[in-house]
Amino acid sequence: MIKKLILINVRIIVAITVLSASILLYQYIAQPLVLPKFNTTKYWGPGDGNTYIEDKRIRPLKILYDRDTINELRRSLDRPLDLQNPLEEAGFQYGFNSRLMRPLIDYWKSIYLPKWKVRQDYLNQFKHFMTQVNGLHIHFIHEHPHELPPEVGYIRIPVLLLHGWPGSIREFYGFIPKLLTYSDDHIYGFEVVAPSLVGFGFSSSSSKKGFTTYEMAIVMRNLMLRLGYNRFIVHGGDWGSVIGSQMATMFPENVIGFHTNLCVMQTPLALFKTMIASIYPPLFVRKQHEPYHFPITEKFKWLIEESGYFFLQATKPDTIGIALAANPVGLAAYILEKFSTGTNIQHRNLDDGGLFDMSIDLDAMLDNIMIYYLGNKIMSSMRFYAESMSRIQSKYQFDRVPTDVPMGCIRFKNDLPTPVDWALRDKYRNIIHVEYSDRGGHFAAMEVPDILYKDFIVFVRKLCNITDCSN
Structure with a gap:
C-alpha cells in the first residue's frame, strides 16, 4: 500500500513538474x-571606411551591354553539352530534367540573344538610377505616376517594392505599370x-560578413529617405517579405503599411499554434482555405523535400556560387x-517542369537569368542566405518583436505554406486585410500581376481609411 502511495505521489509530482515546465516554456516563447x-x-x-564620404548624388543608369559581352555568352552556350539522360519517368523530381536543357x-x-536589343530596351522601359548608401552602390527603378485627369483628386503615395531570390527587379515589370496608370480601381498616385x-x-555586394536581413532593411529605408520619402508603403515577396516585415518593425515612423504575398513567421509559438490549428482547422480558417495550410504533415514534407538549396546556400554559398558564375548553363538550370x-x-512530375x-513566359525568365549573369551576382545573392541564418541574425528574433504597422496578406494556393492568422497576430497586431487566391504561386508579381495589383489596391484603400497615407 505504501509503495502504491509513493508511486502515485511520484506520478503526481512528475505531472505537476511537466505541466509547470510546459507553462513556463509557453510563457517564454509567447513573451x-x-x-x-x-x-x-x-x-x-x-x-x-575611415575616409568614406557618401556620394549622395542620384545618377541615371541604363542597362547597356555591348555586343562583345553578348557574343561571349553565346560562345559559352555553343560549347558541347554532354549530359546524362534523366531517369525514366523522373520529370523534375531530381532537379532540372537534362533532356530539356x-x-x-x-x-x-x-x-x-539575337533579339537582345529588344529585351534590353524592354528592361530600360522604366527609369533606372544609382546612388550610394552605407558604402554600397544601390540600383533602383524610380517611376512617378502617369498624368492623372485634372478633375481627379488623388493621394500621392510612395511604394517600395522588394523582390526575392532567385528573382530580381524583373519580377515587377507587369506590376509597376498598373500602379502608375490611372484607372477606376484607384485614385492614388503611386511613386x-x-x-x-x-x-x-x-x-553592389557587401564587402563584409554580417549583412543580414535587418541590415538590408536599414539600407532600403535609407534609400527611401535619400529620395525624400519619409513615409511609404512596402510590398514584398520571398526575401522582400522578410525585409519588409523588419522595416515595419524597425521603422514604424516611416512605414505606413506593409503588404506581402508571403505571410511568413518562424517562431516556436507560430509552429505550436499551427500544430494546434491542424487538430481542427475549421476553428481557424474557412473550409475552402484549409488546403493553403493543411494537412501540416504534407506541408512539412514538401518544405523538407524542396529546401535542399536553402541549406546549401546558408552554409557554403561560395562553392556553388563559383560553379554557377562560371557556367551560364548551370545558372539557368x-x-x-x-x-x-x-x-x-506539381510541376516536378512533368518532363518539362511546366x-x-x-x-x-520564357523570355521573362531569361530576362531574370540575364540580370544575374550580366550583374555577376549569383554568388553574393546566395551569401544572403548564409548571413541571414547566422547567429548575428538569429539573436534578435525579429518575428517575436511585435509591430503595430497595418499589415495586409494575400496567400496564393501554389506558394509555400504559411501560418494561420491566429499565429500571425502575435507579430502583426494590426492585420487589416487578408485574402486567398486559387491562382498563382511564389512569383505572384510575374505570374498573376492583375490579381496581386487588385489585392494591393484593396489593402491601400483600407489603409488610407484608417491613417494618413500622404507622404
Missing part, C-alpha cells in the same frame, strides 16, 4: 521581445521605387528549376 537598437549608418563597402539552350542562343537588393542585380516548383509543386506552360 514578446523588445526592439534592439541599431546603427543605421554602418559602412558595408570595401576597407575600413538542349532545347532551352537552343532557344536562349538562337532566339533570345514607385523598386531597388535591386544588395548583392543582387545591379546593386539552377534558377529555372526554382521557377518550376515555385509556381506549382516551364513551357506557365503564366510566366
Whole structure:
C-alpha cells in the first residue's frame, strides 16, 4: 500500500513538474521581445571606411551591354553539352530534367540573344538610377505616376517594392505599370521605387560578413529617405517579405503599411499554434482555405523535400556560387528549376517542369537569368542566405518583436505554406486585410500581376481609411 502511495505521489509530482515546465516554456516563447537598437549608418563597402564620404548624388543608369559581352555568352552556350539522360519517368523530381536543357539552350542562343536589343530596351522601359548608401552602390527603378485627369483628386503615395531570390527587379515589370496608370480601381498616385537588393542585380555586394536581413532593411529605408520619402508603403515577396516585415518593425515612423504575398513567421509559438490549428482547422480558417495550410504533415514534407538549396546556400554559398558564375548553363538550370516548383509543386512530375506552360513566359525568365549573369551576382545573392541564418541574425528574433504597422496578406494556393492568422497576430497586431487566391504561386508579381495589383489596391484603400497615407 505504501509503495502504491509513493508511486502515485511520484506520478503526481512528475505531472505537476511537466505541466509547470510546459507553462513556463509557453510563457517564454509567447513573451514578446523588445526592439534592439541599431546603427543605421554602418559602412558595408570595401576597407575600413575611415575616409568614406557618401556620394549622395542620384545618377541615371541604363542597362547597356555591348555586343562583345553578348557574343561571349553565346560562345559559352555553343560549347558541347554532354549530359546524362534523366531517369525514366523522373520529370523534375531530381532537379532540372537534362533532356530539356538542349532545347532551352537552343532557344536562349538562337532566339533570345539575337533579339537582345529588344529585351534590353524592354528592361530600360522604366527609369533606372544609382546612388550610394552605407558604402554600397544601390540600383533602383524610380517611376512617378502617369498624368492623372485634372478633375481627379488623388493621394500621392510612395511604394517600395522588394523582390526575392532567385528573382530580381524583373519580377515587377507587369506590376509597376498598373500602379502608375490611372484607372477606376484607384485614385492614388503611386511613386514607385523598386531597388535591386544588395548583392543582387545591379546593386553592389557587401564587402563584409554580417549583412543580414535587418541590415538590408536599414539600407532600403535609407534609400527611401535619400529620395525624400519619409513615409511609404512596402510590398514584398520571398526575401522582400522578410525585409519588409523588419522595416515595419524597425521603422514604424516611416512605414505606413506593409503588404506581402508571403505571410511568413518562424517562431516556436507560430509552429505550436499551427500544430494546434491542424487538430481542427475549421476553428481557424474557412473550409475552402484549409488546403493553403493543411494537412501540416504534407506541408512539412514538401518544405523538407524542396529546401535542399536553402541549406546549401546558408552554409557554403561560395562553392556553388563559383560553379554557377562560371557556367551560364548551370545558372539557368539552377534558377529555372526554382521557377518550376515555385509556381506549382506539381510541376516536378512533368518532363518539362511546366516551364513551357506557365503564366510566366520564357523570355521573362531569361530576362531574370540575364540580370544575374550580366550583374555577376549569383554568388553574393546566395551569401544572403548564409548571413541571414547566422547567429548575428538569429539573436534578435525579429518575428517575436511585435509591430503595430497595418499589415495586409494575400496567400496564393501554389506558394509555400504559411501560418494561420491566429499565429500571425502575435507579430502583426494590426492585420487589416487578408485574402486567398486559387491562382498563382511564389512569383505572384510575374505570374498573376492583375490579381496581386487588385489585392494591393484593396489593402491601400483600407489603409488610407484608417491613417494618413500622404507622404
